[in-house]
Amino acid sequence: MDCETFERIVLDRVFLELDELTMGAAQRHVAHCSRCRSIEVGLRATREVCRLPTTTPTEEFTEGVVAFERQIRSVLPLRQRANRAVSVLAAYAMRPQPTMAALLLLMIGASLFLVRARPTDRALVQITERGVPEMDPDQNDIRGTGIPNSLTKGLHDSSQTPNPLADEHSASPSMLVPPCGPTAAVACERNASTPLPSQAQTADTELEAARSVRKESGCAAAIGPFDAVRLRFPGSDAGLAATWDAADCYSKLRRNQEARPLLQALVTSPKYAKRARAQLNALSNR
């Protein structure tokens, strides 16, 4: 190292900011160069004596700066706010726990969204011949006749009695509509927009159902449905047929007291008069 290079780095040496290699070279230089050594000694001494006393700001300085800082932050531009938000979010994203928790929540959310109801849940809804969905087929009276659906399916036993409410129903078409309740709201809506079948069709259908009951379960079980049809549709073909069938069943069950008024009612009907009289005579001869 020559004197010119030494003078260039002498302050770095005084402030101990040189790397070891250069420091060693400078050390070797001052060991044999008295001029450079005296320069270095003079600078070291100056450094020692020219320490300036520090000055302290007022006690409120920090509070004032922090208060100003709060003011400035409250009106930060949108870009800086966004940068800060990104910085905070990135800091959290770099940690594994929040990332794993976020993934878990995402998986649970996706499962809830993608997994659907089982097909069996939908099979519980049945569509009746009126095209109305019935939520509980075992409980609902699907035709508004007072006959439980279990009878129409032939699932009842012989001790099962007809719905006592059936007698109270009038024959008006409005009674064909099942009562609207909270569970049957959809069905009610559908009923309002769906045209009702004709009264004759309904009577025929119910008569067939009663006959089906008779065929499956015998007269004892069929008397109720026949009576229901008879009372609901008096004077109609189905009503007369139901009256004849009911009388026939009473006769077979040897309940002549109940069969006789029905047969007497049929005597006035041209279609059944002959048969009714013959049946009345047969009952009288017993």
Added chain:
Amino acid sequence: MNRFAENQKEATDEMLMVRYQRGHREAFATLVNRYSVPVYSVGYYLLRSGATADQLARETFLQVVREAATFHLEAQFRTWLFGLLHRIVNEYHLGTPGVQDALTNPAPSNSAEVPGPDSAPPTSSRSVRSQLLARRVASRMSILPFPIREVFLFKQVGQLSLINIAAATGADLDTVRHLMRIAFDRIQDSVADTEEYARALR
């Protein structure tokens, strides 16, 4: 003291700055506490006015707030802070209106009684001599040209290395060495006859 406060106390300047970037205001308060004295002192010796130094220090820290997003963890906070100070002082000298207003119209809150250099009452002849020497150095330094004075103060008060002074002021390292050498030579001339200097030579 809670754990968070202890962490604040032990954290490096750069860690505190990153925490502040993430929204921890306490980190900023800690930084202000750490650097209020050197920043204020440099301002005081640079501008030769307590009130203006107070405003300069305040403006410097507010600049830290405004430019916090530009600070990178790899940078040295001290260098970055004195770089901001250098920029504000230069703008003040160049007559930039906003900076001049900020520094010449001190806030009414706490600038009424701005202290000068801390001076305890002398207790011995040695401390009296030290005070006299410090005054002589301050007096000699105050007549140095501004760039030389700035480099000298960044080194002696701000405790920046020469290379960091170059980074803070935007000058190259050889220029900083040259300015510092001039400052040392001139101050050496003014203190060469003192007993302290003679003792330091030994």
